[in-house]
Amino acid sequence: MYFCRDCGRQFQSGHRIDNVCLWNDYLTEKRTISELSTLHKCSERTIRRRLSSVADSFTPIYPESATIILDTTYFSKTFGVMLFQDAASGRILHRRFVRNETNQEYLEGLRCIEEGGTRIKAVVCDGHIGLLQAVTSCPVQMCQFHQLQIVRRLLTNNPHLPAGIELLALM
Numbered sequence: 001m002y003f004c005r006d007c008g009r010q011f012q013s014g015h016r017i018d019n020v021c022l023w024n025d026y027l028t029e030k031r032t033i034s035e036l037s038t039l040h041k042c043s044e045r046t047i048r049r050r051l052s053s054v055a056d057s058f059t060p061i062y063p064e065s066a067t068i069i070l071d072t073t074y075f076s077k078t079f080g081v082m083l084f085q086d087a088a089s090g091r092i093l094h095r096r097f098v099r100n101e102t103n104q105e106y107l108e109g110l111r112c113i114e115e116g117g118t119r120i121k122a123v124v125c126d127g128h129i130g131l132l133q134a135v136t137s138c139p140v141q142m143c144q145f146h147q148l149q150i151v152r153r154l155l156t157n158n159p160h161l162p163a164g165i166e167l168l169a170l171m
Contacts, residue, residue, distance in 0.1 A: 017042065023054040060093045062116035068093065069143070070109075070125045072101040084109050087124065103134045110135065 003010050017040050025031050025039075033051075037044045067087040074080035082101060084094040093116070094109045106128070114120060120138045125131050127142040127150070152171060159165050 017046075017050060019050050019054045022047070022050055026051055060116065061091065062093060062113065062118045063089065063091075064117070065119040065121050066093065066113075067122045067124065068110065068113065068120055070106060070123060070131075072098065072126075082106070082109065084113060093118065101128060103128065103130050106131055107134060110137075 022036065022040070025036060026033075031039070033044050033047050036047045040047070063086060066089075069085045069087050070083070071085075072080045072082045078099050080098050080101065082096040082098050082105060083092055085092055093113050096105060096109055098105055106125070110120060110123070122139045122141065123135050124141050124143050127146045132140050132142065148171065151167070155164065155167060155171070157168075159168055
């Protein structure tokens with residue numbers, strides 16, 4: 001760390017952390033904050049500060065048409081991130097910080113994407129109650145993972161009937 005006596009600023013010589021590369025390492029390569037701090041040779045607090053500055057400057061690029069994948073990830077009981085992702089490119093088109101997921105917030109997110117100029121071809125969701133009926137402007141489908149989870153929950157692990165044995169073999 002260097003200190004400029006003229007302006008009073010501190011700076012590092014040479015290696016600077018690129019916030020976008022840091023965000024991509026964190027998001028796509030699934031690296032933890034402690035891994036990023038050892039990789040970039042700085043503190044975890046600096047990594048958190050840089051990640052929050054990138055997250056605040058989120059500006060999506062809207063394609064002409066897209067198939068939208070909807071999901072919400074919770075980090076605590078009262079805090080989650082609702083994401084709207086383009087299935088073809090994998091880009092996040094819209095995000096929203098929520099306390100709990102409601103159909104109204106999903107519909108508002110889809111409306112924001114449409115206002116951005118994207119024609120929604122289809123929606124893939126996690127089967128949230130009522131969402132399959134609430135979206136009427138395009139086809140809606142429950143994702144395969146959640147379909148399998150429902151079947152697995154309703155199916156016994158030791159079936160006796162031939163149909164149950166065949167269904168368990170498909171899982």
